[in-house]
Each structure stands twice: as C-alpha cells, then as structure tokens.
Amino acid sequence: MSGSDILGVEGLSMRFGGIVAVNDLSFSAQRKKITALIGPNGAGKTTVFNCITGFYKPSNGTMRLTHDDGTDIQLERLNDFRISKLAKVARTFQNIRLFPGMTALENLMVAQHNALMRASGFTFLGLIGSPGYRAAEKHAIDLARLWLDRIGLLERADDAAGNLPYGDQRRLEIARAMCTEPALLCLDEPAAGLNARESAALSDLLLSIRADHGTSILLIEHDMSVVMEISDHVVVLDYGVKIADGSPQQIRDNPKVIAAYLGADEEEALKVMESGT
Amino acid sequence: MATLVTEPTASRVPGIAFILKKALISALVALVLFSLMIGIRTEAGPSGQLIYWTRFGDLFAMVAAVFGGSIVVELLRQWWGPVGTIRIVPPRVQSGLAFARKLIAPVLLLFTFLVPVIFYDQRYILDLGILVLTYVMLGWGLNVVVGLAGLLDLGYVAFYAVGAYSYALLATNFGLSFWVCLPLAGILAAFWGVLLGFPVLRLRGDYLAIVTLAFGEIIRLVIINWQSLTGGPNGVTGIPRPTLFGIPLTPGEDGLAAKLGIEFSPTHRIVFLFYLILALALLTNWVTIRLRRLPIGRAWEALREDEVGCRALGINTTTTKLTAFATGAMFGGFAGAFFATRQGFISPESFTFQESALVLAIVVLGGMGSQLGVALAALAMIGGFELFRGLDQYRMLVFGVAMVLLMIWRPRGLIGHRAPTVFLRHSQAISSDLVKEGHG
Numbered sequence: 001m002s003g004s005d006i007l008g009v010e011g012l013s014m015r016f017g018g019i020v021a022v023n024d025l026s027f028s029a030q031r032k033k034i035t036a037l038i039g040p041n042g043a044g045k046t047t048v049f050n051c052i053t054g055f056y057k058p059s060n061g062t063m064r065l066t067h068d069d070g071t072d073i074q075l076e077r078l079n080d081f082r083i084s085k086l087a088k089v090a091r092t093f094q095n096i097r098l099f100p101g102m103t104a105l106e107n108l109m110v111a112q113h114n115a116l117m118r119a120s121g122f123t124f125l126g127l128i129g130s131p132g133y134r135a136a137e138k139h140a141i142d143l144a145r146l147w148l149d150r151i152g153l154l155e156r157a158d159d160a161a162g163n164l165p166y167g168d169q170r171r172l173e174i175a176r177a178m179c180t181e182p183a184l185l186c187l188d189e190p191a192a193g194l195n196a197r198e199s200a201a202l203s204d205l206l207l208s209i210r211a212d213h214g215t216s217i218l219l220i221e222h223d224m225s226v227v228m229e230i231s232d233h234v235v236v237l238d239y240g241v242k243i244a245d246g247s248p249q250q251i252r253d254n255p256k257v258i259a260a261y262l263g264a265d266e267e268e269a270l271k272v273m274e275s276g277t
Numbered sequence: 278m279a280t281l282v283t284e285p286t287a288s289r290v291p292g293i294a295f296i297l298k299k300a301l302i303s304a305l306v307a308l309v310l311f312s313l314m315i316g317i318r319t320e321a322g323p324s325g326q327l328i329y330w331t332r333f334g335d336l337f338a339m340v341a342a343v344f345g346g347s348i349v350v351e352l353l354r355q356w357w358g359p360v361g362t363i364r365i366v367p368p369r370v371q372s373g374l375a376f377a378r379k380l381i382a383p384v385l386l387l388f389t390f391l392v393p394v395i396f397y398d399q400r401y402i403l404d405l406g407i408l409v410l411t412y413v414m415l416g417w418g419l420n421v422v423v424g425l426a427g428l429l430d431l432g433y434v435a436f437y438a439v440g441a442y443s444y445a446l447l448a449t450n451f452g453l454s455f456w457v458c459l460p461l462a463g464i465l466a467a468f469w470g471v472l473l474g475f476p477v478l479r480l481r482g483d484y485l486a487i488v489t490l491a492f493g494e495i496i497r498l499v500i501i502n503w504q505s506l507t508g509g510p511n512g513v514t515g516i517p518r519p520t521l522f523g524i525p526l527t528p529g530e531d532g533l534a535a536k537l538g539i540e541f542s543p544t545h546r547i548v549f550l551f552y553l554i555l556a557l558a559l560l561t562n563w564v565t566i567r568l569r570r571l572p573i574g575r576a577w578e579a580l581r582e583d584e585v586g587c588r589a590l591g592i593n594t595t596t597t598k599l600t601a602f603a604t605g606a607m608f609g610g611f612a613g614a615f616f617a618t619r620q621g622f623i624s625p626e627s628f629t630f631q632e633s634a635l636v637l638a639i640v641v642l643g644g645m646g647s648q649l650g651v652a653l654a655a656l657a658m659i660g661g662f663e664l665f666r667g668l669d670q671y672r673m674l675v676f677g678v679a680m681v682l683l684m685i686w687r688p689r690g691l692i693g694h695r696a697p698t699v700f701l702r703h704s705q706a707i708s709s710d711l712v713k714e715g716h717g
Contacts, residue, residue, distance in 0.1 A: 053589065084591030091589050099582035101712030102575075103697045109572075110579040113592050116572035123600075126571040127564070145701065157701040162711035180590055 005066065006031040006184055006216045007052070012061035014047050014240075021047040022240040025061070029184070029233070031068075034210055034217045036227045038251075039237035040261055045220045046094060048237070049188055052218070053091045054080035065089065067183055085114050090182035092173045094189050094220075100162025104153055104172055107161050108144035111179035116140055147175040151205065167198040171205065178209065185209065187219040191226045199223055203230050228252065236260065300347035307343035311336055382649050389555060393548040403547045407554055407619065409659045411612055414558040416639040416651040418608030421565055423637065424646035425574065426601035427581030427715015429486040432473070432493025433636050436466040436606035438500060438628035440613025445513040445623055446506070455519040459614050466610025467603040469496075474602035478595055493633055500625045512624025518546065519553060519618045550619050557615060561608045562648055568604070570698045577601050578646075578698075581715035642683065644690025645714065653691050 007029040014022040022044045029035040037045050050056040052063055052075060063075040065087050073087045083089050099107050109116070119136030120126030126133040148154045151171040156164060161172060170190060177185055190206070191199045203226050209215050221227045227234065227248065234251040236244040238260040244251055251257055259266045316336040319329040389410075396402040415437065422430045443462040447453045453461075477488045500507045507513065518526065524533045526546040534541035568574040576597045579587050587594055617623050639658050643650030661679070665672045687693060693709030 055585075055588075080588045081591050081593050084589060085593075093586075093589070097583050097586040097589070099579050099586060101582055101695055101707055102578060103700065103707070105699060105701055106575060106578075106697055109699055110575050110587075110592070111590050113572050113576050113579075113590060120571055120573075123568070123571055123573045127567055141699065141701075154701075158697065158703060158705055160707040160711045176590070 004031050005029065007218065008062075008064045008066070009048075009052070010062045010064075012048065012051060012063065013059045014044070014051055014056060015059045020240055022051070022058075022237075025237070025240070025242050027235045027242060027245060029216060029218050031066075031216050032210060032214045033232040034206065034219065034230050036231035036234045036248075037218065037220045037237065038222070038224075038227055038234060042239075043237040043260075044240040045237055046188060047240075049091065049186055049218075049220060051076075052083075053089055053186055054078055054083040065184065084180060084182075088181070088183040089186060090177035090180045090184075091186040092170075092177050092188055092190060094192065096166075096169050096173055098161040098169055098173055098176070100160065102161060103158050104148060104161050104164065105141070105144055105157045107172060107176050108147060108179045109140055111176045112140045112143065114180075143179060147179055150208075151175045167194050170194060170198075171202070174205065174209075178213070178215070182215060185215050185217045187217065187221075189220050189222060191221055191223040194223075199226055202226065206230055296348055296351045299351055300344050303347040304340050304344040307340050308336075311339050315339055385649075385652065393551050397544065397548070400544065400547065403544070403551055405660065405663055407547070407551050409656055410551070410554040410558050411616060412636065412639060412659050413652050413655040414554065414561050414612045414615075415609060415636045416643065416655050417558065417561045417565060417648060418605050418612065419636050419640050420605075420643075420646065420648070420651050421568070421577070421608070422601050422605035423640050423715075424651075425565075425569065425581065426577040426598065427645075427713065428598060428601060429482070429489070429715070430602075430605070431486045431490035431630075431633055431637065432496075433489075433605070433609055434628045434630070434633040435473070435493040435496035436470060436609030437613040437616065437632065438496050438625075439466045439469050439606075440610030441617040441623050441628070442500060442507060442513070442613075443610065444614035444617045445516045448517050448617075449513060449515060454523070455517065455614070455618050456522065459611060462614035463607040463610040466613065467607040470602040470604075470606025470609075471599050473606075474599040478598055490630065490633075493628075493630060497625050497628050500628070507625075510625060512622055512626075513617075514622045516617050516621050516623065518621065519550070521549065550615075554615055554619075557611055561611070564604075565648065573597070573600060575698060582713045642680070642690055644687075644692040644694075644709075646695055646712070647690065647692035650690055650692030 005028040009028065010026050012022055012025045013020065025044075025048065027035075037048060039045055047056065051058045054075065057079075058076055061076070065073045065075055067073070067088070075083055075087060075089070078087060084091075099110060102110070116133075116136060117123075120133045121130065145154065145157070148157050151168075151174070153164070153168055153172060153175075156168070161169065164172060170193075174185075174187065174190060177187075187206075191202055194202060206217060206219075207230055210217060219227075219231070231248055234244075234246065234248055235242060236251060236254075236257050243256050243260055244254045246254070255266050255270045259268070262268070315332060317329055317331055319327060322328040389406075392406050393403060396406075415433070418436075419430065419433045422428050422433070440462040443465045444455070444458040447458045447461060448455070473489065473492050477485055477492075480488055501510055503509070520526070521533055524536060525531065526533050526549055528534065528541040532541060534545060569578070576587065576592050577600075579590075579592065580594060580597055580601075584594055587597070616627070620627075635658065639654045640651055642658065643652070643654030662672070662676065665675050668675055683691075689709035689712075693712075694706040695709070695712045696706055697704050
C-alpha cells in the first residue's frame with residue numbers, strides 16, 4: 001500500500017447472522033482526494049461506512065487510517081466515539097441526524113465538544129469563567145461562524161436546525177462534521193433529496209473542502225452527476241463484493257458496473273452500451 | 278399529544294356530526310366506567326352479607342354531564358384552540374405579555390427574598406415557603422437529568438435519601454457540623470448517582486425508568502433493613518440543627534440572639550432555614566444555568582436530541598450520561614442534607630416513590646429543561662395543594678382536573694420552549710415542537 005493512502009481497507013467482512021452484507025472487501029482512499037463508494041441499493045455501502053466509523057464491529061478484516069504525520073490507527077480496534085475523537089474520522093448520515101431542537105450555531109458548537117471540554121478544564125475551569133475557556137469559546141464560535149458562512153447559513157445561525165429547509169440541513173450536517181476538524185470525512189448520500197441546483201452547490205462545497213482544508217473525503221452517492229463530477233476515484237460494490245475500482249471514466253465504461261445497475265448480465269450490458277453510443 | 282391538539286384545527290370546521298360523535302363516544306366510555314362505580318352501591322350488611330342497591334339516576338346524571346361537557350370542551354377548543362389564540366390576541370397585548378414574561382423571574386425572586394419580612398409572624402407561610410423551595414431545588418436538580426440530558430429517572434428520591442442519611446449519620450455519629458456535611462452529602466449522593474449510572478447506561482426509555490425506579494426502592498429498603506446503621510424504620514433522631522457558621526440559633530448565652538443583643542425568638546431559626554434553602558436552590562440554579570452554556574451542558578442537550586449523532590461527533594456518551602446523573606444526584610444530596618437538618622428527624626417513610634413521582638411531575642409540568650417553569654410548577658404543585666386544603670375530600674379531584682386541563686392546553690409544560698445557549702445576533706426561543714424529549 002502506498003504512502004499516499006489515508007485509509008486502507010483489507011479483507012473487510014461483515015456478517016449479520018447468516019447474511020453476508022460485506023464480503024472480503026479491500027479498497028483504499030487516497031489522501032486529499034475524493035473517493036466515491038457506489039453500488040445498487042442493498043450493496044452494503046452504508047454497512048462499510050458503519051464499519052469504518054465504528055458503529056459496527058466488522059466480523060473480519062482490518063482498516064488502517066494513516067494521518068498526515070505518519071501515525072497509523074487500526075480503526076477496527078476503536079469504538080465509535082473514539083474513532084471521531086482520536087482517528088479524526090467524521091461522518092454524516094443518510095437520514096439527517098442534526099440536533100433539531102438546537103440552533104444551527106449550537107449544532108456546530110457541540111461538534112467542537114472535545115476541544116472545548118479540554119479548554120474548560122473538564123467543566124471546572126469553565127464553571128468559574130476562566131479566561132482560557134472564554135478565549136477557546138470565542139475561537140469555537142469563530143470557527144462555527146466561518147462554516148456557517150461557507151454553507152451560506154450565516155443569516156440563519158440562530159434558527160433551530162429542525163426549522164431549516166432540507167437542503168440547508170444537509171449542508172449544515174456537513175459543516176458540523178467539518179467542525180470536528182477531521183482528517184477523513186465520510187458522507188452518506190449527501191445529495192439525496194437535493195434538486196439539481198442544490199446538488200451543484202454541494203459539489204462545489206465538497207471540492208472546496210478538499211482544496212482548502214486538505215480533508216480526504218469518502219462518499220456514498222446515488223446521484224451519478226455528482227459522483228462523476230467530483231470524485232477522483234470510484235469503488236463499486238454489488239452484493240457486498242467489490243466489482244470495479246478506478247477513475248470515474250473507467251467506471252463509466254465498465255460493463256460489469258452497468259450490468260450491476262441494470263440487474264442484467266454482462267453481455268446484455270455491452271449490447272446496451274453499444275446501442276447507446 | 279401534539280396531534281391531539283392540532284387535530285381539530287386541521288379540519289377548520291369539524292361540524293355538528295363530528296362533535297356529536299365525539300360526545301357520544303365519551304358518554305359511552307363514561308357509562309362503562311361509572312356503571313359499576315356509581316350505578317351500583319354495595320355495603321356489608323349487619324351480619325356480613327352483601328347489600329346492594331342501584332343508583333341509575335346518579336349514573337345517568339353523570340353520563341349526561343360527560344356528554345354535555347364533551348360538547349362544551351369541543352366547542353371551546355374550536356374557539357380558543359392554539360391557532361385561535363394567536364389570531365385573537367392582538368400583537369400589542371402579545372408584546373405586553375412577552376414583556377411580563379421577562380419580568381416574572383426577577384419579580385418572583387424579589388418576592389421570595391421578601392417572604393420572611395412580609396410574613397414574619399406567620400409561621401405556616403414560612404414553613405410552606407421552605408417546603409416549596411425544597412421542591413424547587415429538587416426539581417432543578419432532577420431537571421439536569423430529565424430535562425437536559427433526557428434520561429427518565431424515577432428514583433430521584435434515592436439521592437435525596439442518601440443526602441439526608443449522610444448528614445444525619447455523620448452529624449450524630451461523628452459530630453461533624455452541617456457546613457462540613459453539606460458538601461460530603463453532595464459528594465456521596467453524586468457517588469451513588471454514578472453507581473446507579475453504570476449499570477443503566479445501556480438502557481433507554483421505559484427500561485431506564487423501571488431500573489431507576491427499582492434503585493430508589495433498593496435504597497429505601499436498605500435503609501429500613503440495615504438497622505444497626507440507620508436505625509431501620511425508627512429513623513435517626515436528634516439530628517443537630519444548622520448553625521450560622523458555628524453560632525447556634527438557640528436561646529442560650531452563646532446563641533445568635535444573645536450575641537446580636539436581640540430578644541430570642543424561635544422564628545429566627547425558621548427564617549434562617551428559609552434563606553438557607555433559598556441560597557442552596559439559587560446555587561443549584563446558577564450552576565445549572567452555567568453548565569448549560571458549557572460544553573458539558575450542550576453535550577447533555579445534544580444527547581437528548583440524538584445520541585447516535587453525539588457519538589459520531591466524538592462525544593463520549595458514557596461519561597456524559599454519568600456526569601448528568603452525578604450532577605443531578607449531587608443537588609438531590611444537598612437538598613437531602615437540608616431536609617435532615619430542618620426536620621431534626623428522618624425515617625425511610627419520607628423517601629417513598631411518591632416523592633420521586635412528585636418531583637418528576639414538577640419537572641414535566643414546568644416544561645422539561647426550563648428553570649423558571651420548574652419553579653412555577655413547584656409553587657403550583659406544593660403551594661396549590663395547600664391552597665385547596667379547604668376543599669377537603671375534593672382536593673385531589675380539583676388537582677387532577679387542573680393537571681388534565683394543563684396537559685391539554687400546554688402538553689409540553691408551563692414553559693415548553695427552549696432558549697438557545699449561544700447566539701450570534703439575537704436569541705430566539707425554540708418552539709417545543711422541535712425539541713426532543715429524549716429516549717433515556
């Protein structure tokens with residue numbers, strides 16, 4: 001495995017009783033690149049995500065995360081909150097999981113919990129209002145303000161997250177994940193339910209995250225226009241098995257992928273492709 | 278609950294048929310319920326045999342009352358429903374109400390400070406004030422666990438008991454003063470809070486409620502049965518009264534009255550206790566308000582909103598839940614120590630499930646998470662209960678009706694909305710529809 005990979009997944013399997021959701025999957029995500037994980041419904045994409053972010057404990061396999069400074073972390077040995085805290089892997093959810101009764105700003109403040117906890121001397125210094133904590137809180141608000149500005153929600157900072165339109169909630173969830181200052185950002189269908197214009201804005205946001213922050217992104221997406229436009233590398237899953245791996249162009253021309261999406265066999269897919277072009 | 282309220286407004290004019298149908302159903306339910314309760318009266322005869330007679334007249338009067346009442350309630354709902362009030366009340370009155378709402382907390386606080394001055398020679402009112410403030414403090418303590426962290430705790434009285442017995446036993450056995458025991462009682466209660474927290478961390482919702490309920494009972498049963506330590510059902514007697522930093526409030530030579538050169542009066546002690554519990558309650562309030570604005574408090578509220586979301590952000594939900602339990606328990610412990618020193622005698626009878634239920638009712642009625650709401654609810658529950666004393670046997674009935682009405686019109690408590698902990702431009706209250714109750 002080359003040194004430019006941030007995440008290396010080797011032989012990952014996840015079984016639920018007799019059902020094999022992911023079978024012996026190996027792939028890698030490159031540093032400061034956008035890697036897309038695609039596949040038909042039920043291919044096991046979200047299961048892979050849940051393994052990487054520690055919500056599931058994989059049945060087999062290793063997942064190695066390499067930070068910029070060269071430290072290696074075996075993700076399968078950490079449980080959920082430590083993956084975010086120590087390994088710096090942040091994620092969003094397919095069904096949005098914001099804190100609906102808290103304001104947009106508060107959502108971004110909660111994301112900076114661990115940094116603020118240290119600054120508040122595990123609450124005790126914060127309780128007596130130490131200057132160190134005040135400075136840290138001001139810094140946290142500035143970071144939140146920066147992200148609210150980037151996703152275009154600065155005007156609605158004090159509105160409850162649950163009151164925001166759907167597209168704004170999607171972007172707010174990404175901003176919240178970015179407020180944890182992650183090395184790897186995992187996005188589970190960020191464009192689901194967005195209209196064409198919102199999808200385009202999302203693509204711009206993700207590209208700017210990669211360019212400005214050097215954050216590596218791993219995303220699951222069904223919207224092929226988004227996938228083909230922004231990803232540097234695409235991994236295709238079907239029935240828990242990797243069927244293809246390569247650049248967006250390679251994937252687009254791969255008959256196996258077309259076959260999987262059409263639910264047909266390879267020869268038929270080839271025919272369709274030929275007749276289409 | 279929310280659907281119950283919005284339903285009639287959704288269909289603007291439900292029509293007579295709808296109202297009659299609802300009234301008929303209500304009347305039918307009433308008929309089934311009351312047919313045995315009111316329709317038939319039974320008594321034991323002189324030689325032990327069963328005597329019964331029917332009271333169909335009363336039964337039909339009740340059913341008719343329910344039928345008529347249902348129609349009236351349904352009509353009232355259409356005129357004064359939640360949507361209606363916004364349209365009916367003019368904006369000027371509304372802004373006035375908002376202004377009054379801002380004033381209510383300072384005015385209430387000022388009044389509380391002046392209670393011992395105004396009612397100096399009315400011992401009954403002072404005692405009632407102390408009782409209300411004790412429940413305000415307990416409510417604020419439980420509010421951390423239930424209102425902020427969203428963990429339903431039905432055994433809060435256990436920590437109250439731990440605090441009370443900590444002070445009672447430390448003071449009677451080792452002669453420690455109240456001011457030394459107060460923090461100790463808080464620490465011990467917090468310790469038990471953590472002990473309870475550990476096994477229940479994996480439980481949610483109803484399951485959590487049942488286990489905390491059991492924990493409350495375990496503490497009480499241990500106190501009853503560990504006779505050598507706690508005195509069992511006889512309780513602990515002769516608990517020392519609090520002193521003003523070492524100066525006792527007694528008629529003797531070294532008492533406070535003698536030192537100040539004023540005439541001794543037993544009311545001094547009551548007034549002192551009043552200000553003591555007021556100070557403790559305000560401390561609880563101040564700490565809770567500060568904690569809400571600290572990362573730990575935001576994590577509690579985030580935990581109530583979405584636990585999975587919290588874990589994805591790297592928040593250790595285990596320690597977050599434990600700190601909520603410990604903080605709530607600590608305030609319960611303080612209140613318990615105060616209770617012991619006020620009573621001078623404690624026994625397991627004071628720490629039954631009923632107390633837990635009462636404190637929880639105060640928190641829910643006040644609006645979960647709202648400090649002012651909890652204080653108002655404690656005043657209404659404890660003070661209101663005393664207010665209705667003149668109604669004798671109908672007291673519970675009036676009380677029940679009042680609570681049902683409140684739950685119909687304000688299903689999320691007296692103050693249901695949530696104030697943000699941090700804001701960029703202006704703080705705007707968040708409607709209760711968005712705020713989650715937590716799943717334990």
